[in-house]
Amino acid sequence: MAYDLTINGERRSVDADGDTPLLWALRDILGMTGTKYGCGIAQCGACTVHIDGLPARSCQTPIDSVGTSAITTIEAIHTTPSGLKIQQAWQDLDVVQCGYCQSGQIMSAAALLVEKPDPTDADIDEAMSGNICRCGTYVRIREAIKYAAKQGG
Numbered sequence: 001m002a003y004d005l006t007i008n009g010e011r012r013s014v015d016a017d018g019d020t021p022l023l024w025a026l027r028d029i030l031g032m033t034g035t036k037y038g039c040g041i042a043q044c045g046a047c048t049v050h051i052d053g054l055p056a057r058s059c060q061t062p063i064d065s066v067g068t069s070a071i072t073t074i075e076a077i078h079t080t081p082s083g084l085k086i087q088q089a090w091q092d093l094d095v096v097q098c099g100y101c102q103s104g105q106i107m108s109a110a111a112l113l114v115e116k117p118d119p120t121d122a123d124i125d126e127a128m129s130g131n132i133c134r135c136g137t138y139v140r141i142r143e144a145i146k147y148a149a150k151q152g153g
Contacts, residue, residue: 003063007032008076018064022056023047025063026073034074034103038132045131048104049073055111057130074103082113082148089148097135105131109145118149 003014007030014025026032026049035058038046042057049058050072077083086109089095096102105128112119112127119127124145133141 003066005063005066005071006068007071008073008079009070014063016063019062021059022049022061022063022066022071023058026058032073032075036100036103038101038104043130043132044101045104045108046101048107048131050077050107050111053111053114055108072107074107077106077110080110080114083110085148085151086110086113086144089144089151093140093144093147095137095140095144097133097137101131101133101135105133105141109141109148112145113149119145 001018003016005012005014012030014029016025016029023035023037026035027037035049036046037059038044040059042060045057047057047059048055050056051061051066052069072080078087086106090102090106108128108131112123116123124142128141
């Protein structure tokens with residue numbers, strides 16, 4: 001069945017079963033490989049996208065549940081004010097080590113700054129708790145989020 005999805009501001013048609021995870025529609029059908037597969041059970045955060053501005057695990061989100069919601073992926077997060085600040089902070093503070101989890105980390109961090117423009121350590125811990133980094137860049141991630149929050153705008 002064909003599903004029309006709004007992804008990064010564009011209508012895209014996806015011909016797949018309704019229970020197909022959004023992650024596979026993005027990666028395998030549409031060729032948008034910035035969103036990563038990690039665990040497949042919504043526990044690691046590598047597959048995080050925004051659905052109507054809220055972070056969601058695309059590995060467990062069936063495409064038939066998306067409806068008319070707006071999907072934002074890592075490919076377009078820079079078009080949002082919080083996403084641009086987060087990406088710049090990631091670069092300025094050299095957060096990335098291997099980089100595999102970073103698209104999901106950035107998506108969660110950008111959503112946090114929308115909700116809480118000046119997050120506390122507890123806010124950061126709560127928002128980022130579902131994102132796993134095997135390289136252990138958690139200290140740099142926290143610093144980057146605080147840095148981005150201070151950029152204002």
